[in-house]
Amino acid sequence: MNTKIIPTLAATLLALLPGAAFSAQASFTAGDILMGFRATAEPGSSSSYVVNLGPIATLRDATSATTLNLGNISADLVATYGPSWYTRTDLFWGVAGTPSNVADVNGDPAPTLYGSRVENTPGVPQTAWTVAGAQTRTGIATLMKGFQDAFSTYEVTANSNKAVLQSSANNYDWRAYMAPSGDADKTTGSKDFGAFAEIEANPSKTLSLFRLPNQQQGLFVGSFSINASGDVTFTPGATATTYATWALTNAPGQTETEDYDNDGLPNGVEFFMGTPGNAATAHPGPVNGVIKWNRAANVAVTSFGVQISSDLGAADPWHAPTPGPVITAGSVEYTLPTGLGKVFARLTVTP
Numbered sequence: 001m002n003t004k005i006i007p008t009l010a011a012t013l014l015a016l017l018p019g020a021a022f023s024a025q026a027s028f029t030a031g032d033i034l035m036g037f038r039a040t041a042e043p044g045s046s047s048s049y050v051v052n053l054g055p056i057a058t059l060r061d062a063t064s065a066t067t068l069n070l071g072n073i074s075a076d077l078v079a080t081y082g083p084s085w086y087t088r089t090d091l092f093w094g095v096a097g098t099p100s101n102v103a104d105v106n107g108d109p110a111p112t113l114y115g116s117r118v119e120n121t122p123g124v125p126q127t128a129w130t131v132a133g134a135q136t137r138t139g140i141a142t143l144m145k146g147f148q149d150a151f152s153t154y155e156v157t158a159n160s161n162k163a164v165l166q167s168s169a170n171n172y173d174w175r176a177y178m179a180p181s182g183d184a185d186k187t188t189g190s191k192d193f194g195a196f197a198e199i200e201a202n203p204s205k206t207l208s209l210f211r212l213p214n215q216q217q218g219l220f221v222g223s224f225s226i227n228a229s230g231d232v233t234f235t236p237g238a239t240a241t242t243y244a245t246w247a248l249t250n251a252p253g254q255t256e257t258e259d260y261d262n263d264g265l266p267n268g269v270e271f272f273m274g275t276p277g278n279a280a281t282a283h284p285g286p287v288n289g290v291i292k293w294n295r296a297a298n299v300a301v302t303s304f305g306v307q308i309s310s311d312l313g314a315a316d317p318w319h320a321p322t323p324g325p326v327i328t329a330g331s332v333e334y335t336l337p338t339g340l341g342k343v344f345a346r347l348t349v350t351p
Contacts, residue, residue: 027152027162031055033052036174037049048174051162057105057106059221098113209223246299256349262280263280271349
């Protein structure tokens with residue numbers, strides 16, 4: 001009788017006692033965003049450490065600062081890059097990703113891009129990235145998706161079920177997408193992921209995160225910081241004003257394409273410019289051949305752009321000009337072409 005019980009008991013004890021760790025495949029879902037670390041010198045120059053931060057929509061829509069639950073990534077960083085990882089000037093971190101290159105995901109229209117940029121002054125957003133044209137964004141999103149698809153082929157580390165350690169021998173590791181030492185087909189010269197001049201910074205630096213849906217210049221989402229204990233904190237930017245909120249006072253009951261105060265500027269354009277939709281606003285006119293639309297701070301729009309036509313769209317349909325406008329945080333400026341006869345220009349806004 002004992003000879004039958006003892007093997008069963010032994011098997012039970014083996015199941016309960018700590019033993020060899022069983023690795024699991026990394027998990028990635030469309031809409032997640034990734035954070036990567038890499039070093040350019042030893043220790044750790046042959047490895048990239050990549051962490052899944054979870055759904056970008058959760059961060060995008062956050063209303064308060066939060067420390068992310070990422071497991072004990074500090075132990076991984078120490079093991080990979082040494083106990084002085086946080087103060088190393090040859091170690092870099094960044095955040096990037098795309099919800100999808102072909103489909104809308106959680107309020108992000110394809111091919112929305114996300115990319116980080118170092119803050120020169122902590123708490124002060126850096127200048128937003130600019131990526132013009134849907135075709136260009138689709139190409140970049142396709143690169144990002146290739147990287148994201150490869151993430152789930154790795155096993156998570158023993159210290160975090162959200163992190164993987166990648167070998168530089170893999171064509172889809174983080175460093176392959178980082179210029180100037182990355183793969184030429186993934187960096188497009190000097191740009192990370194073929195889009196951003198530099199998304200990385202030393203761990204002691206704070207990163208601004210930008211969202212680029214359909215407009216040329218990105219929208220500030222919030223800031224990432226990491227401390228010497230490996231705690232990653234995300235602080236959202238100020239909550240942007242939506243068209244629906246603005247319209248309650250300025251254009252009740254009307255869409256962005258209507259003109260509540262009949263001044264010739266659609267409601268959406270007035271919302272974008274920060275002018276009241278229930279009081280006449282002068283239409284921006286050319287000054288020395290340049291038309292300037294003011295851009296209000298912290299308004300939520302899906303897309304905006306300049307269109308031109310020689311006859312207000314009658315026979316010459318409204319279309320995006322080449323070259324396009326100059327876009328800054330506070331304005332959109334378009335220089336009218338010369339030698340083409342009569343040209344009309346307008347600003348279009350989709351909240």
